[in-house]
Amino acid sequence: MIKRLLLFLILASMTVLGQSEQETFENADLESQWGVISNDWSYKVGDDIEWSNPEFDDASWEKQSSPYLKAPASKEDNNKKEIVWLRKKLKTNYKSNQQLVLRINQTGASEIYLDGKLIHRLGSVSTNPDSIVFYNPNKDLLSFPLVSNTEQLLAVRYVNAAAQFPLYSVNKEGIILRVATLNHSNHDDPPLKQFTYGYYVIFGVGLLMFILFLSYYFFFPSERVNLYFALSSLFFALFVIAVLKSVYTHNVFVFGDFLAGIFIAAHAILALYCIYKILNKKLGFVFKIILILGILYIPMLFVISYELISPILSILVLFDTIRVSFLSLKTNRKGALIFLIFGGLNIFFWIGIIANELSLLEIPNLWVYQPFALLFVPCSLALYLGYSFGINSQSLQNKLIEVEQLSEEKQQLLADQNIKLEKEVVARTADLMATLDNLKATQSQLIQSEKMASLGELTAGIAHEIQNPLNFVNNFSEVSNELLLEMNEAISKSNYDEVREIVTDVKTNLEKINYHGKRAEAIVQGMLQHSRVNPGLEEPTDINALCDEFLRLAYHGLRAKDKSFNASLITNFDESIKHIKVVPQDLGRVILNLMTNAFYAVNERSAEAKRKGYEYESTVSVSTKSIGDFVEIKVSDNGNGIPKRILEKIFQPFFTTKPSGKGTGLGLSLSYDIIKAHDGTLKVETIENDGASEKSGTIFIIHLPKR
Known part of the structure; x- marks a missing residue:
């Protein structure tokens, strides 16, 4: 009856005018x-x-x-x-x-x-x-x-x-x-104008509350009730638009009643939901019944005007608001009182409207205030949420004051702690710097040790290489000594022709002694270059000669340690390769390391072949090849190969598969860094031994740019 009377007055405003005049x-x-x-x-x-x-x-x-x-x-x-x-x-x-x-x-x-x-x-x-x-x-x-x-x-x-x-x-x-x-x-009649303007006012209020509480939600997303109330206010504003559209349109607003009914129902149910959330009440049986009625209400709008059925839903929402508020007086007294007061005012107003229409009361133009009566529930929600926001703001402000007070009280303590921490940081930093220096020193020592280890591998080979020229020097020295004795005898006999022949032979021997002495000097000079601590400069280098030299040195070095060791050495050098700029001592160290690893691998497999009784011939090969702008160096062996499980780790520092004392684990890591410093690449290909296969082995491939 209440809503029916209200909406009848809206949709037939001129009839209301007829009532007033x-x-x-x-x-x-x-x-x-x-x-x-x-x-x-x-x-x-x-x-x-x-x-x-x-x-x-x-x-x-x-x-x-x-x-x-x-x-x-x-x-x-x-x-x-x-x-x-x-x-x-x-x-x-x-x-x-x-x-x-x-x-x-x-x-x-x-x-x-x-x-x-x-x-x-x-x-x-x-x-x-x-x-x-x-x-x-x-x-x-x-x-x-x-x-x-x-x-x-x-x-x-x-x-x-x-x-x-x-x-x-x-x-x-x-x-x-x-x-x-x-x-x-x-x-027009002033009451009618007030009535019409009232709906524009409540539309503005609804829109304002939507924007305001939606903003609250964006700033405080944890307070989801602000979002629900913003949506409720939006539906309220849309309801007013639908009503005014129905009143002031010249043509048939086909779905005007339908939309107005949906908007007012959504507004009422969302507002009730907000009240439940504010009062911390569970959505019990009564709310669920109202929600179900709201859902059934939508298809009924095609049959019955919302002016006839919306009062039922509105009255249920209003009385459930009062019921829930009354039950919450002990738990949330202020919120419950706000909703009870506004709900009571709402009921009394509509009772006054009915009584006035039935001539039980005489209150002139009471109907003018009907638009504002629709704001009772939204205003109660807005008032409580504003009150809650103010309380929260005040609480936050008080907490900020407490934090400031605590900050002032603890400021000296924090300052002392900061000083203590700064001292500890300085001390720890000094310890870390000392540890870092020790690590750097240890790293330098390890690198130098690896260099000296490779030098040790060269020593036996160098001794073998230097022995030949020394033998020539010794032999020609002894022969020259004997010739000098013969020359003394010839002088004493005044046989000068013989003296001249002996002088010629001595000169020839001295030239050979000089030649082999310089050869020994070159071998020693190469050893000294290899043992340098500081990195050398790049210089044009014969790659084929370098590879051949270090293959021979590595082989003789291992033979010097193990006389039983023997292997086939295969070389395949591309003679078209010209000199390229490298640091010869660094590249020699890489080739020596790869050769040493190759000889170690074939020696291990040779020992295994003897234990297991199968035939095996150790083979190590080195080859060079010109490929476009790069020179390729391959060092291969037919050893046992590298297991796949450790293949990715072989270039890591300190990783080795050799027994303790036989390797530092830095050889391949340093070799990788040296080749990388030359803008080259170092890769590995391997086939793991499956027991007796002759196809197993490892190939290390170096690519160096031509420059």
Whole structure:
């Protein structure tokens, strides 16, 4: 009843106006109020343009007196889209110079005739239902040229075209005609203006609350109730838009009732949900029933006007709000009191509206405040959320003050702790720097040790290489000594021809001694270069000669340690390779390391072959090849190969598969770094021994740029 009355007043605002100044056209003071043309109308269902003629006799027509003019219900049901003609004779003694105007509201289309002349066509009237065009002028002002003290005939050709949905509605159908002066029409009744403006005000309030609480949610996403209330306020604003659209549109707003019903239901249920959340109440049986009714409410809007069924949902929400608030008085007294007070005011207001309509109370223009009554629940929520926000802000401010006080009290302690920490950091930093220096020194020592280890590998080979020139020096020295003795004897005999021959032989021997001495010097010089601590400079180097030299040195070095060791040495050098710029001692160290590893691998497999009794021939090969802008060096062996599980680790520092004392684990790591420093690459390919296969082995591949 409450909502029905409210929404009826909204959708038929001019009817409300008639209630506030309900005077017939004949009795109204048209300069101060609207007069409704409602009495003594003659009507007939059918269509004949002659019926607009003032001379036509309508004595046999039926009569009706009503603000809303249409065919009676019994005829309307049988002639839903039939045209009805309405005629009335008017005579007024209105003498003001003010022009008269019409204001018409209708639920169909009409043509207005005065003394047989068409003065207004509102929509399109037709006997064909599909050709009818609905048009409702609403608050538009229409000219009405009545002549004072002259009887005139007003005829209306009307066809009803109310919306098909919902099937059952409280909205009145028909056409209502009001008359006033032009001056008064521009100064509508103040209560009506307040009523209309009220809906614009509550729309603004709803939109403002939506923006405000949505902003609260964005800043404080943990407070999700702000989001729910923002959505509730949005639906409230959309409800007001739908209502105003229905009131002020000229055409049929087909889904106006449907949308208004959905928006007001969503607003009410979300508002109730917010109240549950604020009061920390579980969504019990009553809320679930209301929610189910809200869901069933949506399809019912196609059958029954929301003005009839929304009051039921609204009353349930209102009374459940009061129930939950009453139950929360002990746990959240302030919130419960706010909702109880606003809920009580809401109930008392609507009771006053009903009593006023039933003439039990006399409160002038109480209906004007109906729009603001819709704000009771939203305002209670906004008030509590604002109060809660203020409490939280105050609590946060108090905590900030406590933190500041605590900061001041503990400031000295923190300063002392900072000083202590700074001292500890300095001490720890000094320890770390010392440890780092030790690590660097140890690293340098390890690298030098690896260099010296490789030098040790060279020692036996160098000794073998240097032995040959030394043997020549010794032999030619002994021969020269014997020749000098013979020369002394020849001098004593004055045999100068023999002396000259002996001098020639001695000179030849000395040249050979010099040659082999320089050869020994070159071998020693190479050893000294290899043992340098500082990195050398790049210089043009014969790669083939370098590889051949270090292959021979590595082999003889291992032979010196193990006389039983023997291996086939295979070389395949690309003679087209010219000198390329490298650091010879560094590259020699790499080749020596790869050769040493290769000889170690074939020696290990040779020992294994002897234990297991299968034939095996140790083979180590080195090859060079020119490939575009790079020189390729391959060092290969037919040893046992490298297991796949450790293949990715072989270039890591300190990783070795050799027994303790036989390797530092730095050889391949340093070799990788040396080749990388030359802008080259070092890769490995391997086939692991499966027991007795001769195809196993390892190939190390070096690519160096030509420069």
